[in-house]
Amino acid sequence: xKLSTIDNGTRDGFLVVVSADHERATSAxxxxxxxxxxxxxxxxxxxxxxxxxxxxxxxxxxxxxxxxEAKIMAPLPRSWQWLDGSAFDxxxxxxxxxxxxxxxxxxRPLMYQGISNQFLGPRDDVPMPSEADGxxxxxxFGVIVDEVPMGVTPEQALAHIRxxxxxxxxxxxxxxxxxxxxxxxxxxxxPPCSVAPVxxxxxxxxxxxxxxxxxxxxxxxxNGKRFGAAGGxxxxxxxxxLVAHAxxxxxxxxxxxxxxxxxxxxxFREVGSSCIAELRGIELLDYGEARTSFMAFGxxxxxxxxxxxxxxxxxxxxxxxxxxxx
Amino acid sequence: xKLSTIDNGTRDGFLVVVSADHERATSAxxxxxxxxxxxxxxxxxxxxxxxxxxxxxxxxxxxxxxxxEAKIMAPLPRSWQWLDGSAFDxxxxxxxxxxxxxxxxxxRPLMYQGISNQFLGPRDDVPMPSEADGxxxxxxFGVIVDEVPMGVTPEQALAHIRxxxxxxxxxxxxxxxxxxxxxxxxxxxxPPCSVAPVxxxxxxxxxxxxxxxxxxxxxxxxNGKRFGAAGGxxxxxxxxxLVAHAxxxxxxxxxxxxxxxxxxxxxFREVGSSCIAELRGIELLDYGEARTSFMAFGxxxxxxxxxxxxxxxxxxxxxxxxxxxx
Numbered sequence: 001x002k003l004s005t006i007d008n009g010t011r012d013g014f015l016v017v018v019s020a021d022h023e024r025a026t027s028a029x030x031x032x033x034x035x036x037x038x039x040x041x042x043x044x045x046x047x048x049x050x051x052x053x054x055x056x057x058x059x060x061x062x063x064x065x066x067x068x069e070a071k072i073m074a075p076l077p078r079s080w081q082w083l084d085g086s087a088f089d090x091x092x093x094x095x096x097x098x099x100x101x102x103x104x105x106x107x108r109p110l111m112y113q114g115i116s117n118q119f120l121g122p123r124d125d126v127p128m129p130s131e132a133d134g135x136x137x138x139x140x141f142g143v144i145v146d147e148v149p150m151g152v153t154p155e156q157a158l159a160h161i162r163x164x165x166x167x168x169x170x171x172x173x174x175x176x177x178x179x180x181x182x183x184x185x186x187x188x189x190x191p192p193c194s195v196a197p198v199x200x201x202x203x204x205x206x207x208x209x210x211x212x213x214x215x216x217x218x219x220x221x222x223n224g225k226r227f228g229a230a231g232g233x234x235x236x237x238x239x240x241x242l243v244a245h246a247x248x249x250x251x252x253x254x255x256x257x258x259x260x261x262x263x264x265x266x267x268f269r270e271v272g273s274s275c276i277a278e279l280r281g282i283e284l285l286d287y288g289e290a291r292t293s294f295m296a297f298g299x300x301x302x303x304x305x306x307x308x309x310x311x312x313x314x315x316x317x318x319x320x321x322x323x324x325x326x
Numbered sequence: 327x328k329l330s331t332i333d334n335g336t337r338d339g340f341l342v343v344v345s346a347d348h349e350r351a352t353s354a355x356x357x358x359x360x361x362x363x364x365x366x367x368x369x370x371x372x373x374x375x376x377x378x379x380x381x382x383x384x385x386x387x388x389x390x391x392x393x394x395e396a397k398i399m400a401p402l403p404r405s406w407q408w409l410d411g412s413a414f415d416x417x418x419x420x421x422x423x424x425x426x427x428x429x430x431x432x433x434r435p436l437m438y439q440g441i442s443n444q445f446l447g448p449r450d451d452v453p454m455p456s457e458a459d460g461x462x463x464x465x466x467f468g469v470i471v472d473e474v475p476m477g478v479t480p481e482q483a484l485a486h487i488r489x490x491x492x493x494x495x496x497x498x499x500x501x502x503x504x505x506x507x508x509x510x511x512x513x514x515x516x517p518p519c520s521v522a523p524v525x526x527x528x529x530x531x532x533x534x535x536x537x538x539x540x541x542x543x544x545x546x547x548x549n550g551k552r553f554g555a556a557g558g559x560x561x562x563x564x565x566x567x568l569v570a571h572a573x574x575x576x577x578x579x580x581x582x583x584x585x586x587x588x589x590x591x592x593x594f595r596e597v598g599s600s601c602i603a604e605l606r607g608i609e610l611l612d613y614g615e616a617r618t619s620f621m622a623f624g625x626x627x628x629x630x631x632x633x634x635x636x637x638x639x640x641x642x643x644x645x646x647x648x649x650x651x652x
Contacts, residue, residue, distance in 0.1 A: 078406065080404065080406070080442065080443035081441065081442075081443050083513060086510070101509070104508055105507075105508070108504075110508050110510050111510060111513045112439075112510040112511050112513065113438075113439045113440060113441065113511065113513055114439060115407065115439065115576055116406065116407075117406035117407050117579040117582075118577075118579070127476075128575070129476060129477055129574070129575055133575065150453075150455060150650055151455055151650070151651065172575060175575070178434075180509035180510075181431075181509065182430055182431070182436050182509075183427070183506035183507065183508075183509060183511070184412070184436050184437060184438040184506075184511045184512075185438050185439065185509070185510045185511020185512070186510075186511070187409060187437045187438065187439055187571075187572060188571070188572075188574045188575045188576075189575075191575045191576050192576065245513075245514070246513060246514075248455070248514045249454070249455055249459065249498060249501070249514045249515075249517045250441055250514075250517050250518065251444075253443040253444070256443075324476055324477070325477065
């Protein structure tokens, strides 16, 4: 099942069910007004949404929206909680070299809490205060859970993963190492993320939902040029493990989003990267200096992961960075 | 003006205006249903709430609640954003000694983003998973803002500080240094905070709202015994500076709560501390070892800051720690 949120002038938009080909959508208003509401009442509404989905696919719904022309918001335009992991070891190792710090310990997941009161839609312009901050994208996968009790095991956590999403976790690299050095994590270095149009139930991935990971490449294009196609499988901790880690001392509220961290593979020289900082890290290793600049105002980034049979899955993030003070 | 939120079985409760002596309260339902709604429409609703407050004080309201017997929630029972500073230098220095790390740089505020989907009420039991996690309280002051544009100056930020609150930022000390070492900040080490009953407009503090700081002692009692009475004035960064810091690369949504970090004074040997970790740090300096244990299940903590003339201000946090798995 595929779900999305369409803008109606409110902060939360309205929930729609989306056809497999992303051509059509229909309002789920009779079932749940918003994505947040659906997640809070998931076990009750899921069968009804599924029914609506079947009806949409077989052409039994008359009130249909042209999805490609709709003003699409993030599937969950704001969330009570966004916890982002960093579960790809090759990313952590490169970043440690860039920051000049020890590589992270691998005995427990890395995770920070980030801004969640706004997630940008997949085609929204991205306002940033200054190019001097080192504007960078970070392609990720994420999961959305319903309420997760404190102290769950990874096995129990798996059942609470209701939706999978594709995220651009915007980062400001000139600020990131300064904040990281404090041990307090990032505030200024992490403005709101962007999210691809469609949130999907795990079954939509078929065999590509593998060991609690998204076993698909994330295609990243910067200014129209392929930048990376790293695969989502080599996570050192699975999504269920990340969820259990997050729930160790807190109940996770319905609608909590948990991110994978930047998708990154050991063979980055072949597949490329999902953020500029990684490429700069590689350049640092190769040439003793970073040669690629971070993003400029007007730059675009496109991110999409398609199914193993090359069908649309989350839809694409296609965005432009602009000056917040223009 | 004093505002509070009373439990009605919903996550957000309902907004009430509270009398100066904390004896009576009356519903603000005709003006704003919830604290979040009031903050989103602050400039519009503030004069109406103020009128209601005057009417309550002069006995012109018939529909009055006995406030001391009401089931009081946190003034904002959940928020879209909680950003906690650490603005008391003497706390940072002691903590660095405890953690065996360099003292924090003082050129910019320290700040992390914490769990905000739940703030416990002032008398709620506090469920914790394990005594082995090193359960500690942290007495703080905090401010609540209406929407703050990205890039404001501290001078501009001051006008967005609409309410002042008193907070217990619960901490798990066995986990804190492990998470801090990653540079990602705290997730497991920071379960939901508790908040004192009443949120007050800055004018309620009179001259004790001084240079954007709360110039009042925070009285902390652990198991009925005075533990600390540190003053809120010696912040190295003021609340307007903390707000401006937070808004450097993001718009702060209405209802964002910004914390001071543990209230701490240089003369801690005289005034005591607002968290156990500080006392343990002092013991480490004095005896080469920490002698005071962290909290046990069943322990209570009470925190209250009163006005300069010893009148009630925020009301008191009075809580008991319990096992989450009992």
